[in-house]
Amino acid sequence: MKPSQFAKGFKARPDSTSSEKRTALDRLNAIDGIVDLQHVGQAANGRSSAFVADEPSDIATGVESEEYRTWRRANRYTTGQVIELPLKSIKTSPFNPRHFYLKSSIAELAVNLAKQGQQQAIHVIPDYENPGTFFVSDGGRRVRALKEANKETVKAVVVDLPIGIQSYKLGYDLNVQRDSQTVFDNAVVWRRFLDEEHFQSQRELADHLGLDESTIAVALSIAKLPENVMHEMVARPDRFGSNMAYQIARYHAARGSDSTLRLINKITSDDLSTRQVADIVKGRASAQDTPKTPSRQRYAQRLDIKLDGVSVGDLKSYGEDRLELRLRGLSRERRDELLHQIESMLQAVEKKK
The missing domain is CATH 3.90.1530.10 (Conserved hypothetical protein from pyrococcus furiosus pfu- 392566-001, ParB domain)
Structure with a gap:
């Protein structure tokens, strides 16, 4: 450089x-x-x-x-x-x-x-x-x-x-x-920092950023994924965090891009957990027939929720009588504000009965 x-x-x-x-x-x-x-x-x-x-x-x-x-x-x-x-x-x-x-x-x-x-x-x-x-x-x-x-x-x-x-x-x-x-931003940028010799080691990079060296190591493992594979996960940071992405990187190293993309699709469609994906990586289960958790019901509809253009979770409907709202990564102020709005909405619905 x-x-x-x-x-x-x-x-x-x-x-x-x-x-x-x-x-x-x-x-x-x-x-x-x-x-x-x-x-x-x-x-x-x-x-x-x-x-x-x-x-x-x-x-x-x-x-x-x-x-x-x-x-x-x-x-x-x-x-x-x-x-x-x-x-x-x-x-x-x-x-x-x-x-x-x-x-x-x-x-x-x-x-x-x-x-x-x-x-x-x-x-x-x-x-x-x-x-x-x-x-x-x-x-x-x-x-x-x-x-x-x-x-x-x-x-x-x-x-x-x-x-x-x-x-x-x-x-x-x-x-x-x-x-x-996102972990994917970190993976690409940190890998480039080391490749261009801005830092001589993972330890030096970790020290400069004030992070644990294991955090750097996980990101660098994810950095080995092709960008087209990362792109399939970037849009769902709530679903593909560092642990899930690390397992996918391990799977990619053994199976290649095509199989990895199919696994990513299955994770999204079947709502697989990180533990289930880890079992697939270790060969304890097949990516084709991995059973869903018995207690987990397949949702009928899913709405991606964004705040300020960033995905923060989803709203899922199950059967005829169940809704599930999951939001992550919110500040305490935003969380409390949303909670107050939901409570007000439910109170308004109750008054109409």
């Missing part, structure tokens, strides 16, 4: 402490707070966002990097200001934690953006070595959807964030908070 500014983040640098990560996240939150206030002010005054010469608030940025300060002053930019940038000037970061983007999800978002416009600005980092271009820090889905919708510009906030592994780790932390990071 050709040396660049991005490789600097990998050169024998100690792992960021939790406080450093928190500072970066707080900086983004502070910038978003400024953006919200600016939107209110612009709505009241009828003004649009533009480059301006005002100095930024130290509350939002803390201590600026020299590169960012030079860029900001040269471009007369106020920290936190929402500006319009040409889509062609936006580039994917080589340290983007996401690798897989569902075409159906991008298409759905593109339709929404075409109707309502872009409501939330993306975050970008200037490419200081190539003036006029930017790397996406947060908002990769929106950029893809805007291109799908044939838009030419994107609303963006230019942020002062580190490049390299720190940029990756910040994006990774944000995605984990949103439940949008």
